[in-house]
Structures are given as C-alpha cells and as structure tokens.
Amino acid sequence: MNAANPIDNTPxxxxxxxxxxxxxxxxxxxxxxxxxxxxxxxxxxxADPARNVLDVGCGTGxxxxxxxxxxxxxxxxxxxxxxxxMIAAARARADTEAVPADFICADAQTHxxxxxxxxxxxxxxxxxxxxxxxxxxxxxxRAATDDARMxxxxxxxxEENPFMTAAERAAAPLLPDLPPRNPDEPGQFAFADRDxxxxxxxxxxxxxxxxxxxxxxxxxxxxxxxxxxxRLGPVGRVLAGTDEATRAKVVAAVRPAFDPYVAESEVRFxxxxxxxxxxxxxx
Numbered sequence: 704m705n706a707a708n709p710i711d712n713t714p715x716x717x718x719x720x721x722x723x724x725x726x727x728x729x730x731x732x733x734x735x736x737x738x739x740x741x742x743x744x745x746x747x748x749x750a751d752p753a754r755n756v757l758d759v760g761c762g763t764g765x766x767x768x769x770x771x772x773x774x775x776x777x778x779x780x781x782x783x784x785x786x787x788x789m790i791a792a793a794r795a796r797a798d799t800e801a802v803p804a805d806f807i808c809a810d811a812q813t814h815x816x817x818x819x820x821x822x823x824x825x826x827x828x829x830x831x832x833x834x835x836x837x838x839x840x841x842x843x844x845r846a847a848t849d850d851a852r853m854x855x856x857x858x859x860x861x862e863e864n865p866f867m868t869a870a871e872r873a874a875a876p877l878l879p880d881l882p883p884r885n886p887d888e889p890g891q892f893a894f895a896d897r898d899x900x901x902x903x904x905x906x907x908x909x910x911x912x913x914x915x916x917x918x919x920x921x922x923x924x925x926x927x928x929x930x931x932x933x934r935l936g937p938v939g940r941v942l943a944g945t946d947e948a949t950r951a952k953v954v955a956a957v958r959p960a961f962d963p964y965v966a967e968s969e970v971r972f973x974x975x976x977x978x979x980x981x982x983x984x985x986x
Contacts, residue, residue, distance in 0.1 A: 737827060771804040837903050867936070917978040924970070
C-alpha cells in the first residue's frame with residue numbers, strides 16, 4: 704500500500720505541512736500529554752530570577768504561555784518555531800488568554816537574535832531537528848546573556864521509548880513509504896546518544912554541561928488514541944497523503960499495538976528523556 708505522494712522529510716516541509724497542521728488540531732491533546740514536562744520547565748524558570756526566557760521549538764505555545772504566567776510582569780517569554788501554522792496558533796492563544804508573550808516564526812539555527820538578550824533558554828523536544836547542531840547552539844549562545852542557563856528536554860533512544868515507535872512498527876507492512884529512522888540525522892531521536900548533544904554544546908561554547916536521564920509519566924484520554932495514530936508521527940505524515948479507506952485500514956491494523964498502554968480509559972506511557980543543562984560562560 705503506497706502513499707499517493709513522495710514524502711518531503713526536511714524540517715521546514717514537515718512542520719509547515721501536515722505535521723504542523725496536525726499539531727495545531729491536536730493542541731489540547733499534546734499539551735495534556737506532555738503536561739509533566741511543561742511543569743518541569745515552568746519550575747525551571749520560576750526557581751531563579753529569570754527575566755527573559757527563550758523557548759526553542761515552542762510549537763503551539765503551551766509551554767511558553769505557562770512560563771509567561773509563572774514569571775509574570777517581572778520578565779518576558781519568547782517562543783520561536785519554524786512552523787507557520789503552529790506560531791499562528793500560539794499567537795492566537797496568547798491574544799485569547801491575554802498572556803504577554805512573543806512568538807517568532809523562524810529557524811532558531813539562523814535567526815538574528817538580539818545578542819545577549821536571554822538569561823534562560825529552554826526547550827521541550829525542539830532541538831533535535833536542526834540541520835547543523837553546533838551552528839544552532841552557537842546561535843543560541845550569542846542570543847544568551849553571560850552566565851545564562853539552558854535546560855533542554857530531548858528523547859532518549861527509540862528502544863527506551865517503545866510507545867513512540869509502536870505505530871510505525873505495526874504499520875510497516877502496509878506503508879512501505881514510511882521514512883526510516885536514522886540516529887545520525889536530525890529527528891526525534893537525534894540525541895539518543897548522550898555524547899552527541901554534549902559534543903555539540905561544547906563546540907558551540909556552552910559550559911557546565913550535564914545530561915541526566917529523566918522519565919515522565921504521560922497520559923491522554925483513550926478516545927483520542929485513533930486520532931493520535933491517524934494524524935501524528937511518521938505514520939500520520941504518510942497517511943496525510945492517502946485516501947480515507949487506506950487511513951481506516953492502517954489505523955485498524957495499528958490500534959491493537961497500543962493495547963498494552965490502555966488502562967481505565969486512559970493511554971499511559973513513559974517518555975524516556977534526557978534533561979540537558981548547560982550554562983553560558985560568565986564574562
């Protein structure tokens with residue numbers, strides 16, 4: 704069973720196409736699923752006198768807005784993402800919720816930030832997709848104040864995150880166009896090997912680098928599972944280019960693979976992550 708069109712897996716194409724639109728549609732689902740990570744990042748910026756926070760790969764802005772609420776009028780939060788549909792959604796949320804936050808639609812790898820602006824740089828799953836990691840982290844270093852702190856959350860290995868790969872494993876016989884995972888390329892598991900982010904950060908001028916494993920218990924309502932399967936991840940991106948009969952057949956074939964994660968009307972899984980901390984050198 705082949706998808707109708709070839710898949711362009713460059714980050715710009717992915718996040719400005721079906722994947723970005725799917726994340727906008729699933730905004731509430733994704734915010735609820737990753738609420739424990741959001742809570743950690745909110746605590747991160749609340750625990751010290753952060754004044755200007757940069758949220759890298761902010762998506763639809765949930766984490767940015769939560770941090771902005773936490774620091775209040777004493778500071779300012781800015782989210783940056785390459786996805787036009789997600790940044791549009793983030794700006795609309797900020798207006799609707801009357802939360803003072805800024806959003807930039809640009810590539811954080813190359814965007815000309817004001818030098819030395821941010822005293823906190825954070826990210827929830829937003830830093831694994833750069834074309835040139837050292838260049839990206841060097842650009843973020845230029846945007847940071849001396850002695851600024853960085854905290855990033857990134858996925859560990861696919862083997863430690865079977866929930867994240869269950870759909871593509873189950874769908875593989877039906878979808879030969881599924882893009883392969885390559886740990887040496889930008890993507891969800893680009894930082895599975897902890898030595899990679901450590902090396903890139905060091906090359907970019909960050910110091911005090913500490914990379915610690917951390918697990919998050921994530922949940923979302925079971926009725927949302929089929930929508931999750933049909934719209935998100937590699938399977939969702941391929942299904943976006945297929946007919947409805949194909950989508951229904953694939954979702955029906957994939958759904959049993961998630962039975963081990965369903966309990967009491969909830970989907971429950973562990974997100975096996977790295978918590979990556981670093982500091983910009985003091986002047």
